[in-house]
Amino acid sequence: MVKVGGKPMTLEELAKIRAEMKDTLSVRLEGHNQALADEAGISNDQAK
Amino acid sequence: MYRSNVMVCAGTGCTSSKSLEIASTFEEELKKNGLEDEVSVVRTGCFGLCALGPIVIIYPEASFYSLVDIKDVPEIVVEHLKNGKPVTRLLYDETVGEDGYIKSLDETEFYKKQMRISLRHCGVIDPEEIKEYIGMGGYEALGKVLTSMTPEETIQTVLDSGLRGRGGAGFPTGLKWKFASQSVSDEKFVLCNADEGDPGAFMDRSILEGDPHSVIEAMSIAAYAIGATQGYVYVRAEYPIAVKRLEVALKQAREYGLLGKNIFGTDFSFDIEAKLGAGAFVCGEETALMASIEGLRGEPRPRPPFPAIKGLFAKPTTLNNVETYANIPEIINRGADWFKSIGTEKSSGTKVFALGGKIKNIGLVEVPMGTTLREIVDEIGGGVPDGHTFKAAQTGGPSGGCIPASLIDTEIDFDNLISIGSMMGSGGLIVMDDTTCMVDIAKFFLEFTVEESCGKCTPCRVGNQRLLELLTKVTDGRATMEDLDRIKELSAYIKENSLCGLGQTAPNPILSTLHYFENEYIDHIQNHHCEAGVCKALLTYKIEEDKCVGCSLCARNCPVDCISGEIKHPYSIDSSKCIKCGVCMDKCKFGAVVRV
Numbered sequence: 001m002v003k004v005g006g007k008p009m010t011l012e013e014l015a016k017i018r019a020e021m022k023d024t025l026s027v028r029l030e031g032h033n034q035a036l037a038d039e040a041g042i043s044n045d046q047a048k
Numbered sequence: 049m050y051r052s053n054v055m056v057c058a059g060t061g062c063t064s065s066k067s068l069e070i071a072s073t074f075e076e077e078l079k080k081n082g083l084e085d086e087v088s089v090v091r092t093g094c095f096g097l098c099a100l101g102p103i104v105i106i107y108p109e110a111s112f113y114s115l116v117d118i119k120d121v122p123e124i125v126v127e128h129l130k131n132g133k134p135v136t137r138l139l140y141d142e143t144v145g146e147d148g149y150i151k152s153l154d155e156t157e158f159y160k161k162q163m164r165i166s167l168r169h170c171g172v173i174d175p176e177e178i179k180e181y182i183g184m185g186g187y188e189a190l191g192k193v194l195t196s197m198t199p200e201e202t203i204q205t206v207l208d209s210g211l212r213g214r215g216g217a218g219f220p221t222g223l224k225w226k227f228a229s230q231s232v233s234d235e236k237f238v239l240c241n242a243d244e245g246d247p248g249a250f251m252d253r254s255i256l257e258g259d260p261h262s263v264i265e266a267m268s269i270a271a272y273a274i275g276a277t278q279g280y281v282y283v284r285a286e287y288p289i290a291v292k293r294l295e296v297a298l299k300q301a302r303e304y305g306l307l308g309k310n311i312f313g314t315d316f317s318f319d320i321e322a323k324l325g326a327g328a329f330v331c332g333e334e335t336a337l338m339a340s341i342e343g344l345r346g347e348p349r350p351r352p353p354f355p356a357i358k359g360l361f362a363k364p365t366t367l368n369n370v371e372t373y374a375n376i377p378e379i380i381n382r383g384a385d386w387f388k389s390i391g392t393e394k395s396s397g398t399k400v401f402a403l404g405g406k407i408k409n410i411g412l413v414e415v416p417m418g419t420t421l422r423e424i425v426d427e428i429g430g431g432v433p434d435g436h437t438f439k440a441a442q443t444g445g446p447s448g449g450c451i452p453a454s455l456i457d458t459e460i461d462f463d464n465l466i467s468i469g470s471m472m473g474s475g476g477l478i479v480m481d482d483t484t485c486m487v488d489i490a491k492f493f494l495e496f497t498v499e500e501s502c503g504k505c506t507p508c509r510v511g512n513q514r515l516l517e518l519l520t521k522v523t524d525g526r527a528t529m530e531d532l533d534r535i536k537e538l539s540a541y542i543k544e545n546s547l548c549g550l551g552q553t554a555p556n557p558i559l560s561t562l563h564y565f566e567n568e569y570i571d572h573i574q575n576h577h578c579e580a581g582v583c584k585a586l587l588t589y590k591i592e593e594d595k596c597v598g599c600s601l602c603a604r605n606c607p608v609d610c611i612s613g614e615i616k617h618p619y620s621i622d623s624s625k626c627i628k629c630g631v632c633m634d635k636c637k638f639g640a641v642v643r644v
Contacts, residue, residue: 010312017183023049
């Protein structure tokens with residue numbers, strides 16, 4: 001019944017992917033992160 | 049690393065408003081402005097506030113752009129992403145403070161009382177990218193149970209959490225797993241019910257569209273707990289985006305070795321297949337669902353034996369719905385006590401509701417059990433629009449009932465809803481205002497049930513049809529008080545004698561509206577009057593001569609030419625030809641057309 005899948009992943013490999021994705025996801029995880037926004041050069045002023 | 053993420057809702061609602069074209073336009077405009085290496089565009093699942101779609105949220109500052117049009121995209125790219133100034137006039141107005149400061153989404157009325165567990169990744173990750181799910185901690189719960197917990201410990205954790213099935217009846221999930229684990233068999237199955245059929249409910253669709261891996265991971269955990277090797281997700285073909293994302297997720301999980309043989313190097317092997325349903329409401333009933341997977345006609349069968357003993361292909365089977373599964377990884381990762389600390393004593397955790405009907409903020413909301421109906425309707429939902437007043441809320445779809453305004457402070461959980469004559473159901477929550485006729489609402493749901501009855505048992509097939517005929521007599525003004533007694537008697541008989549949950553609960557909307565709004569039934573019967581002005585047979589349109597200026601606008605717009613008169617003289621309506629569409633009343637600028 002079980003189909004042939006990829007090579008079983010190890011917990012270490014899972015943790016490695018998670019670590020690799022940390023930077024990618026951090027931009028959106030804070031919800032409203034003005035510190036990151038400041039770094040990105042985004043003002044909280046109204047657009048004129 | 050990208051400095052900004054443009055999150056575009058790619059759920060069914062926003063997609064139907066061209067959100068995928070909006071995402072592509074963002075990519076084109078970013079490229080034109082040389083920003084393609086700095087800003088990424090992510091197609092996500094549902095953000096929840098469907099009434100304001102298409103929605104785009106730009107991180108890290110979480111600027112919430114609502115009702116976005118393709119022509120807005122170049123301005124957002126240049127002003128916001130290039131020049132660093134969010135385009136305030138295009139932002140969801142509630143996120144912009146008086147001083148122009150952009151508020152966090154968590155500060156808005158819609159989001160601040162919500163707690164997202166089942167929907168935790170919807171709108172946050174790309175559902176077609178397994179690495180994003182893993183990046184959020186995905187598959188760690190599966191790794192944990194496979195490498196450090198026994199099946200018994202896994203079941204005990206789910207039992208201790210108090211998680212109850214989110215599909216309708218609220219049966220304890222851990223208990224269901226325990227029964228299936230205790231059945232001895234050479235083969236067992238784990239099923240996911242994604243056959244979401246209640247009118248107005250779309251939470252399961254949204255989870256599959258926005259976070260399919262959470263369901264795959266949870267089903268794998270359930271399979272380990274009960275000793276199953278094969279799973280099926282029964283999902284309706286009417287959900288093409290959910291089906292596609294589920295298929296993509298299954299393929300990726302296999303490629304990563306998270307489905308298949310010897311998962312995480314253990315002895316546990318498991319795979320999942322998507323099975324498409326044709327949209328029959330009865331196939332949401334567990335035995336009919338299994339019959340459909342087996343290739344048989346989707347009809348229920350008597351229980352016992354229950355699926356935990358004799359389910360799919362006569363093997364022990366456990367079945368939970370999408371939302372129930374979506375909670376499992378969090379329960380494993382954060383512990384039963386954490387989950388139990390949310391909600392009420394007997395209904396732990398959160399519940400997702402699909403808010404619809406006469407309410408401002410139509411969409412998906414997830415709140416802790418015990419949140420009051422008032423908080424959901426008035427605060428999160430933004431209240432009833434257009435100056436009308438809240439009359440009732442329908443929960444549980446065709447199986448549920450109405451909660452009247454007098455009970456708006458009821459804390460919503462499984463047991464409280466049952467005690468007031470309704471039920472949780474899958475989570476559709478339809479708000480009704482003073483323009484809603486409660487007899488008509490009961491008739492609407494019964495028409496649905498009659499249409500969807502599989503016909504296998506007589507009480508449901510014939511009884512509900514007779515019930516509908518009696519209700520139609522009421523809305524047509526032909527019923528007697530004896531008919532009202534027959535409605536009550538027949539409803540009780542159908543509930544008692546139908547084979548499955550569809551028939552057993554079909555009279556609920558009638559009994560509930562009768563309980564709280566019997567005066568409306570009596571008004572229809574004795575006075576031939578529909579207070580809400582909905583039941584056409586009881587309405588008459590007429591033109592008040594002293595207000596009519598003879599402009600002819602009503603006559604020119606009447607689709608059946610039943611209005612006549614001379615210019616600058618009062619017009620009149622021929623009631624024998626009038627189809628009571630109300631166009632004349634809508635068009636009249638002088639309030640001369642009235643409904644009596």
